[in-house]
Amino acid sequence: MDNILEVKNLHVSFDTHGGEVKAVRGVSFDLKKGETLAIVGESGSGKSVTTRALARLIPSPPGRIKEGEILLEGKDLAKLKEKQMQQIRGKDISTIFQDPMTSLNPTMKIGTQIMEGLIKHQKMSRSKAKERTIELMELVGLPNAKDRVDQYPHQFSGGQRQRVVIAIALACNPKVLIADEPTTALDVTIQAQILELMKDIQKKTDSSIIFITHDLGVVANVADRVAVMYAGKIVEIGTVDEIFYNPKHPYTWGLLGSMPTLDNEEESLVAIPGSPPDMLNPPKGDAFAPRNEFALEIDNEMEPPMFKVSDTHYAATWLLHEYAPKVEPPAVVKKRMKGFAASSDNEKGDEL
Amino acid sequence: MSQEKLLEVTNLKQHFKTGRHSVVKAVDGITFDIYQGETFGLVGESGCGKSTTGRSIIRLYDATDGDVKFKGEDVHGKKSKKDLKKFNQKMQMIFQDPYASLNPRMTVLDIIAEGLDVHGLTPNDKERKARVENLLERVGLNKEHANRYPHEFSGGQRQRIGIARALAVDPEFIIADEPISALDVSIQAQVVNLLKDLQREHGYTYLFIAHDLSMVKYISDRIGVMYFGKMVELADSDELYKHPMHPYTKSLLSAIPLPDPDYERNRIRHSYDPSQHDSSEDPEFREIRPNHWVLCTTKEFEAYKQELTEK
Known part of the structure; x- marks a missing residue:
């Protein structure tokens, strides 16, 4: 598979009164055609800022891309002028935002909002665009598309609005679709429908998706590969199976350990102590060290580089260094690594 | 867990008028009991009436119909100020949004002590401060935090302040309305563990309202599933997850x-x-x-x- 997008050493900073907030500090990854990469992390870990930088949606000032390249099929988006970027945004890269209640214009008809991109990027006539809009609405599973195309956002429910937002994002068959917590504001049953829809559409259109979320259950459902972010850096990246069944970074262990199983046994959740670092003054060394029970002395001095676990799996922790002591993940996490389903009473794929 | 009923809800209804002829039946006749020392989970999609149920129980709304009895005493209906106060002390609430539920112009000390002041539980300033500091430590914060303002805290810390405020007046029953849904995953586990520890030490009874079913399963002894203002299924949490019977529960779990x-x-x-x-x-x-x-x-x-x- 070819790389459609390559991000190299991306740095994004915000200049505030208190000083420079280094939100993203050297992020590199690539995205293959037709795959879904999930980015997970807590709020403030830089996952949203990273993807906004990809679409050049960082308001400047105060924000700026300090360093790095964003190569979309070889073209560096980081160096484009705003005018040129407008040709790409919505056409080659489009974004689904978190909150469907606020990402639609309440004073515009749904149809007009979906059509916008078609008319602008694909130079369609209004009538042609409307036909395509109705097709799109059917594709995302909105019933009675012909009647509803002239309705306003307030006439749709939360889940339906998110479907509209997805239709807008898909209008021009983007090469890269960025979904920034698209289901966080929705109920579980609606969330399941939207995830199914996105996977379905991906199969049909062969687009690549970057999926941001903090819900590991959602990640397990949608992702081919997973990048775990902490304090503006990717601390572990690998295929979905590698991250869930063979995690190497203590932060990933912590994330897995803090999810409850549907198990019978009452065991305490392993909470990650403390809270994320202040990005105005990121700590020296490994930013996760103060919250890490497995931290080594070197963690306070030097930042760990990415260690290779397999061809697809990398993690930034000194624990993988050849001189580091052998450390096993906590028992609870080990149990989860065997698979949540295995530890719960339901068999895999069995009816719940 | 004893089998003594702490709270009895009988045919509770909460209807809201939304126009001359339209009524929203947010809660439409639900009945359940909560036993002393247990955690009762209430789950359902947004709009199913789970938060309204919690708010009606604690009298934030006047119930349209039905009875809520706390330790055998009727909660709703006419009451003297004194009775109300007594009741308010026994029942407290933790709110969903730790950003909106703390007054930004009050210090943490005053926020937590507000209940103490209302109920006249502290004779002098020194004791008032000592009690707040004790509470802060109980929820895992420092006593130095007492003189700060809410904006100086992270989401997880604010929720701890909200919990300390609820605990201040020594309640027996605590309604937690989606206390963790605004928090990050790693912080959620911290807050849930804190709630569990506090229950073990002090024997609180919780009504835990949430839409995150895996967390609810983790914390609750019994769970009620709501759908459109009605309770559709109620069982011990293991039983509910192993043998869900109502098709809505099945769909929710799947x-x-x-x-x-x-x-x-x-x-x-x-x-x-x-x-x-x-x-x-x-x-x-x-x-x-x-x-x-x-x-x-x-x-x-x-x-x-x-x-x-x-x-």
């Missing part, structure tokens, strides 16, 4: 994504179609096996029983 890629690849989802129910009579809340209640008609009742014995 929609929870689990952090296990293999499992997710093979998941089967059930969707819920309200029209699948037997419409020959009005459904009633029936006990299909001890302590497991389902909203169903007589016909469905037999079918569910059959299904259970086959398992």
Whole structure:
């Protein structure tokens, strides 16, 4: 598979009164055609800022891309002028935002909002665009598309609005679709429908998706590969199976350990102590060290580089260094690594 | 866990007028008991009336109909100020949004001590401060935090302040309305563990309202599932997860994504179609096996029983 997008050493900073907030500090990854990469992390870990930088949606000032390249099929988006970027945004890269209640214009008809991109990027006539809009609405599973195309956002429910937002994002068959917590504001049953829809559409259109979320259950459902972010850096990246069944970074262990199983046994959740670092003054060394029970002395001095676990799996922790002591993940996490389903009473794929 | 009833809710209704002829039946006749020392989980989608139920119980709304009894005493209905105060002290609430539920112009000390002041629980300033500091330490904050303002804290810390405020007046019953949904995953576990520890030490009784079913399962002894203002199923939490009977509960459980890629690849989802129910009579809340209640008609009742014995 070819790389459609390559991000190299991306740095994004915000200049505030208190000083420079280094939100993203050297992020590199690539995205293959037709795959879904999930980015997970807590709020403030830089996952949203990273993807906004990809679409050049960082308001400047105060924000700026300090360093790095964003190569979309070889073209560096980081160096484009705003005018040129407008040709790409919505056409080659489009974004689904978190909150469907606020990402639609309440004073515009749904149809007009979906059509916008078609008319602008694909130079369609209004009538042609409307036909395509109705097709799109059917594709995302909105019933009675012909009647509803002239309705306003307030006439749709939360889940339906998110479907509209997805239709807008898909209008021009983007090469890269960025979904920034698209289901966080929705109920579980609606969330399941939207995830199914996105996977379905991906199969049909062969687009690549970057999926941001903090819900590991959602990640397990949608992702081919997973990048775990902490304090503006990717601390572990690998295929979905590698991250869930063979995690190497203590932060990933912590994330897995803090999810409850549907198990019978009452065991305490392993909470990650403390809270994320202040990005105005990121700590020296490994930013996760103060919250890490497995931290080594070197963690306070030097930042760990990415260690290779397999061809697809990398993690930034000194624990993988050849001189580091052998450390096993906590028992609870080990149990989860065997698979949540295995530890719960339901068999895999069995009816719940 | 004793089997003493702390709270009895009988046929509680909460209707809101939304226009001259339209009424929203947010809660439409639900009945359940909460026992001393247990955690009762209430789950359902947004708009199903779970938060309204919590708010009606603590009298933030006046119930349209039905009874809420706390330790055998009626909560709603006319009451003297003194009675109300006594009752308010025993029942406290933790709110969902730690950003909106703390007054930004008050210090943490004043926020937590507000309840103490209202109920006249502290004779002098020195004791007032000592008590707040003690509470802060109980919820895992420092006593130095007392003189700060809410904006100086992170989401998880603010929720701890909200918990300290609820604990200040020494309540017996705490309603937690989605206390963790605004928090990050790693912080959620901290807050849930804190709530569990506090319960173990002090024997609080919780009503835990949430839409995150896996967390609810983790913290609750018994769970009630709500759908459109009605309670559709109620059972011990293990029983509910092992043998969900109502089709809505089944669909809700099958929609929870689990952090296990293999499992997710093979998941089967059930969707819920309200029209699948037997419409020959009005459904009633029936006990299909001890302590497991389902909203169903007589016909469905037999079918569910059959299904259970086959398992």
